[in-house]
Amino acid sequence: MRNATITGWGKALPPLVLTNTDLEKIVDTSDEWITTRTGIKERRISHVEATDLATVAGRHALAAAGLEPDALDLVVNATCTPESLIPASASYVQAKLGATNAGAMDLNANCSGFIYALVTASAMVSAGVVDRVLIIGVEKLSYVMDLTDRSTCVLFGDGAGAVVVEPTDEPVGLAASELGVDGTVADILCVPEFGTVGSPGVRDPRRAGIKMEGPEVFRRAVTKMGEASLHVIAEAGWRPEEVDLLIPHQANQRIIDATARRLKLDPARVFVNIHAYGNTSAATIPVALTEALEQGRVKPRAKIVFAAFGGGLTWAAAALTWGDRVTPIATSDAQVPEPDRTVWDVLAPNLEFYGNQERSG
Numbered sequence: 001m002r003n004a005t006i007t008g009w010g011k012a013l014p015p016l017v018l019t020n021t022d023l024e025k026i027v028d029t030s031d032e033w034i035t036t037r038t039g040i041k042e043r044r045i046s047h048v049e050a051t052d053l054a055t056v057a058g059r060h061a062l063a064a065a066g067l068e069p070d071a072l073d074l075v076v077n078a079t080c081t082p083e084s085l086i087p088a089s090a091s092y093v094q095a096k097l098g099a100t101n102a103g104a105m106d107l108n109a110n111c112s113g114f115i116y117a118l119v120t121a122s123a124m125v126s127a128g129v130v131d132r133v134l135i136i137g138v139e140k141l142s143y144v145m146d147l148t149d150r151s152t153c154v155l156f157g158d159g160a161g162a163v164v165v166e167p168t169d170e171p172v173g174l175a176a177s178e179l180g181v182d183g184t185v186a187d188i189l190c191v192p193e194f195g196t197v198g199s200p201g202v203r204d205p206r207r208a209g210i211k212m213e214g215p216e217v218f219r220r221a222v223t224k225m226g227e228a229s230l231h232v233i234a235e236a237g238w239r240p241e242e243v244d245l246l247i248p249h250q251a252n253q254r255i256i257d258a259t260a261r262r263l264k265l266d267p268a269r270v271f272v273n274i275h276a277y278g279n280t281s282a283a284t285i286p287v288a289l290t291e292a293l294e295q296g297r298v299k300p301r302a303k304i305v306f307a308a309f310g311g312g313l314t315w316a317a318a319a320l321t322w323g324d325r326v327t328p329i330a331t332s333d334a335q336v337p338e339p340d341r342t343v344w345d346v347l348a349p350n351l352e353f354y355g356n357q358e359r360s361g
């Protein structure tokens with residue numbers, strides 16, 4: 001039977017760091033509040049375009065799989081912060097990588113985007129429609145982070161993670177998946193204007209940043225990530241205690257802890273890196289997976305669960321059996337270019353734009 005398995009992995013985190021202490025200088029918050037309510041200590045801010053991050057992550061994933069870019073049949077860019085809509089930002093990634101034989105598309109399911117892309121790509125590979133797919137979860141959320149709004153700006157960051165999916169005859173890869181959405185309540189986590197809903201040529205700072213009913217999103221995330229994880233574990237024919245590693249979306253340490261409790265998993269079997277990067281939406285899971293592999297926390301034939309929740313309101317979970325190889329075939333020296341500016345220089349246009357909202361309109 002033809003299955004689809006992850007054969008390569010990689011990440012790209014921009015070097016500029018914005019700490020909780022830095023945020024204390026611009027909004028009425030504290031390191032103590034952010035740390036205890038979210039688990040986040042710092043996040044990365046990108047001085048380059050999202051497709052530059054995506055390309056670096058993609059190069060690492062390709063090297064890990066032992067593939068050249070022209071071996072790819074498809075590039076899927078999971079993102080809700082594309083640098084352009086026409087073209088789809090995946091076109092730029094395809095060009096920067098030199099993936100000359102690939103199709104390319106963006107996929108937007110917000111924070112669940114990586115799992116949506118993995119399920120889509122795995123089905124296409126298993127069906128024989130394509131052979132080799134590069135999936136990238138990439139975000140430049142600093143573009144929509146309203147740095148005057150303490151209820152949201154402390155939560156997010158920029159970054160990219162990538163995987164390569166290829167066919168295999170081994171009984172590995174996705175064992176079960178669940179994709180869900182409740183669009184009737186989509187407005188409780190949204191950017192009110194980032195599309196044709198706005199007036200041409202006008203970007204209103206009051207409607208251009210992320211708006212969120214935090215406690216309600218929190219409640220739904222805890223419920224859905226736990227439920228969906230239990231569903232895929234059951235559908236895979238596993239028992240929760242057999243799960244070797246849960247790699248959850250990194251939105252809030254307390255959401256991760258509640259999901260782990262629902263599965264009765266001890267912390268040693270839950271991967272967490274939210275303290276370092278905050279919520280990077282579609283990038284959290286492929287970055288976390290890459291770091292789990294780097295740290296030797298993925299064993300051959302491990303039973304892994306991915307679970308996510310986010311804008312849409314989407315949720316998704318996947319149960320997959322890892323293959324035999326847990327080390328890269330090769331490495332890449334690709335890296336995000338060194339910044340020639342400070343984090344405050346990079347954020348200056350954001351501070352100016354969102355800082356104007358009281359006066360505008």
Ligand SMILES: CC(C)(COP(=O)(O)OP(=O)(O)OC[C@H]1O[C@@H](n2cnc3c(N)ncnc32)[C@H](O)[C@@H]1OP(=O)(O)O)[C@@H](O)C(=O)NCCC(=O)NCCS
Nearest residue numbers: 029030033037111150151154214215217218251252309310
């Ligand atoms: C956003 C979130 C961290 C807020 O935590 P919370 O414990 O629910 O906090 P609340 O929103 O109830 O706010 C509690 C108090 O802290 C205040 N507060 C909010 N943000 C603050 C900040 N950055 N610093 C200091 N105080 C803050 C509030 O104003 C409120 O004050 P009040 O009691 O005087 O009114 C939490 O709701 C959350 O993580 N939600 C889900 C986020 C998420 O997952 N989003 C993306 C999904 S992918």
